[in-house]
Amino acid sequence: MIFDPLIPFQYDYMQKAIWVSTLVGGVCGLLSCFMTLKGWSLMGDALSHSIIPGVVVAYGLGLPIAVGAFVAGLLAAGLIGWIKEIVSLRDDAMIGVVFTTFFAIGLLLISLYPSPINLKMIVFGNILGISDQDIRQLLWISAICLITILLLWRDLFLWCFDPIQARVIGFPVRFLKFILLSLLTLTAVAALQTVGVCLVVAMLVTPGATAYLLTDRFSSMMGIAFFLGAITSFLGAYFSYFLDGSVGGSIIVLQTIIFLLAWIYAPKHGILAMKKGKNLSLLTEVKQT
Amino acid sequence: MNSPEKVELGADLTIAVNGVTVTYSNGHTALEEASFELKQGCICALVGVNGSGKSTLFKALMGFVIPSRGQVLVSGRPVLEAQKNNWIAYVPQTEEVDWTFPVSVSDVVLMGRYGHMNFLRIASAKDKRIVEESLKKVEMWDYRSRQIGELSGGQKKRVFLARALAQESRIILLDEPFTGVDVNTESAIIDLMRDLRRRGRIILVSTHNLGSVPDFCDHAVLINRRILAWGALHEVFTEENITKTFGGVLRHFHLDKSTVDESDGRSVTLLTDDERPLVLGKGGHLERRHLTESGEQNL
Numbered sequence: 395m396i397f398d399p400l401i402p403f404q405y406d407y408m409q410k411a412i413w414v415s416t417l418v419g420g421v422c423g424l425l426s427c428f429m430t431l432k433g434w435s436l437m438g439d440a441l442s443h444s445i446i447p448g449v450v451v452a453y454g455l456g457l458p459i460a461v462g463a464f465v466a467g468l469l470a471a472g473l474i475g476w477i478k479e480i481v482s483l484r485d486d487a488m489i490g491v492v493f494t495t496f497f498a499i500g501l502l503l504i505s506l507y508p509s510p511i512n513l514k515m516i517v518f519g520n521i522l523g524i525s526d527q528d529i530r531q532l533l534w535i536s537a538i539c540l541i542t543i544l545l546l547w548r549d550l551f552l553w554c555f556d557p558i559q560a561r562v563i564g565f566p567v568r569f570l571k572f573i574l575l576s577l578l579t580l581t582a583v584a585a586l587q588t589v590g591v592c593l594v595v596a597m598l599v600t601p602g603a604t605a606y607l608l609t610d611r612f613s614s615m616m617g618i619a620f621f622l623g624a625i626t627s628f629l630g631a632y633f634s635y636f637l638d639g640s641v642g643g644s645i646i647v648l649q650t651i652i653f654l655l656a657w658i659y660a661p662k663h664g665i666l667a668m669k670k671g672k673n674l675s676l677l678t679e680v681k682q683t
Numbered sequence: 684m685n686s687p688e689k690v691e692l693g694a695d696l697t698i699a700v701n702g703v704t705v706t707y708s709n710g711h712t713a714l715e716e717a718s719f720e721l722k723q724g725c726i727c728a729l730v731g732v733n734g735s736g737k738s739t740l741f742k743a744l745m746g747f748v749i750p751s752r753g754q755v756l757v758s759g760r761p762v763l764e765a766q767k768n769n770w771i772a773y774v775p776q777t778e779e780v781d782w783t784f785p786v787s788v789s790d791v792v793l794m795g796r797y798g799h800m801n802f803l804r805i806a807s808a809k810d811k812r813i814v815e816e817s818l819k820k821v822e823m824w825d826y827r828s829r830q831i832g833e834l835s836g837g838q839k840k841r842v843f844l845a846r847a848l849a850q851e852s853r854i855i856l857l858d859e860p861f862t863g864v865d866v867n868t869e870s871a872i873i874d875l876m877r878d879l880r881r882r883g884r885i886i887l888v889s890t891h892n893l894g895s896v897p898d899f900c901d902h903a904v905l906i907n908r909r910i911l912a913w914g915a916l917h918e919v920f921t922e923e924n925i926t927k928t929f930g931g932v933l934r935h936f937h938l939d940k941s942t943v944d945e946s947d948g949r950s951v952t953l954l955t956d957d958e959r960p961l962v963l964g965k966g967g968h969l970e971r972r973h974l975t976e977s978g979e980q981n982l
Binding site: 431479545548549551552554555556558559561562563564565606609610611612615 | 708745746747766767769771772773775779780781784785786787790794795797798802803804830846850
């Protein structure tokens with residue numbers, strides 16, 4: 395048998411999987427810049443689990459799952475914020491309690507009420523069997539996220555960098571937080587269908603973390619993260635066909651490999667460059683003395 | 684004065700704090716019945732120990748906390764309106780932001796212009812010119828492309844100052860501006876504040892560094908959960924008031940003979956809380972040198 399690199403594109407389901415993954419990967423990559431800088435990695439993990447009951451209920455009621463996920467995500471985020479005000483617990487403890495509770499409720503609902511969504515779909519994603527209706531939803535979600543970030547990235551960035559200054563100059567900081575949370579839940583739904591619940595957080599963190607190592611400008615960080623998210627998702631989905639393995643697994647492993655390469659070889663923030671820089675500064679110190 | 688837009692820069696500019704009490708949701712009253720007034724063209728020191736309500740007062744001035752009693756008025760208008768009109772700038776302590784962010788010096792200063800831009804925050808030629816001027820004023824123009832984490836403590840402070848300048852606000856709040864900065868930056872900050880005073884701004888400086896206060900302030904508000912004294916510096920900055928403000932924290936050194944000032948019979952008092960000491964003449968007055976300096980604006 396002759397190896398044909400174009401085989402995956404001969405199958406309709408593979409084509410869909412590859413292009414949808416690419417789009418979702420890009421959008422998640424863009425958002426991951428804000429997640430890594432705001433320190434919301436844990437929050438992303440929490441929300442991606444918390445949306446499960448919303449997804450299940452939305453399916454049951456025949457609503458778009460994005461709507462259910464959106465409501466459940468904001469409910470969880472609101473609950474975390476509310477408990478924070480009345481109970482003096484560390485943030486991570488509260489987030490841990492709330493998101494596992496939501497996830498547990500989701501699992502309970504799935505087991506009690508049989509529906510087209512099963513546990514396997516939630517854990518591993520369902521990109522190979524994605525319906526056209528779901529694809530339309532993902533397109534909408536991606537468009538909303540891209541446009542919102544395009545319009546508001548400077549405001550969001552200032553709010554992440556210096557929330558006090560944002561307030562001083564009269565920015566609606568609560569609104570900005572709501573926007574970022576909303577984008578997070580929306581992309582979490584998108585990523586959930588692509589790579590599954592456990593790997594959502596990787597899509598929402600790794601490209602941003604990699605881009606952070608490669609540049610000192612936020613605009614280029616966003617560009618790099620978008621590109622990395624898209625290209626790793628494209629290649630991950632593509633190679634998964636030949637590996638006959640999980641799409642989500644391939645994408646995330648690829649992202650991690652690129653992160654590791656950046657961590658080692660990044661021109662300024664990589665460990666090799668830092669080592670070299672240290673040696674250089676030592677050298678000049680020696681010369682000076 | 685019907686609409687705030689009609690107020691000329693500097694004209695009619697006042698801050699009036701009227702009986703402001705701030706109680707936090709945990710029941711702690713950080714500020715009680717605070718009242719004072721400042722007029723345009725002044726540099727006012729806000730002096731008190733840590734936990735005396737300095738930062739709460741700042742938050743009330745920025746509209747971050749709503750007083751449970753009393754109100755803060757800027758030129759007779761509510762403080763939130765002043766905030767919306769970009770009248771208030773804040774220069775934070777350098778620890779307050781994350782310096783590892785991927786952002787350049789000029790981008791940070793450009794953020795000071797966001798309030799003047801449309802909602803897409805696209806910088807106009809004017810915005811860019813003001814950023815350049817502001818950076819040049821603090822002698823940081825050569826560093827404009829640097830990532831902010833590469834700067835020294837004093838340089839970081841200068842970047843924040845440039846951002847406040849770029850904001851073109853009428854009221855500038857500075858939180859402990861001399862902490863962790865070099866001598867050059869300290870005098871650069873003081874020069875800038877004097878320049879802003881000449882242009883009719885109100886500058887409020889929170890500090891517990893007593894010794895530097897008479898160098899650049901003309902007014903002072905002494906605070907310890909209540910306002911203990913406020914007014915022109917030479918009237919309120921006395922040994923009695925300062926001792927009251929700092930309670931037992933201060934060290935007193937009474938020196939019988941010094942070469943500081945002939946007019947006070949060469950008798951001085953040093954007050955310090957481990958920072959630069961404050962030198963007072965006989966009877967707890969400021970030195971003559973400072974009296975003439977703080978009267979500079981009246982000339």
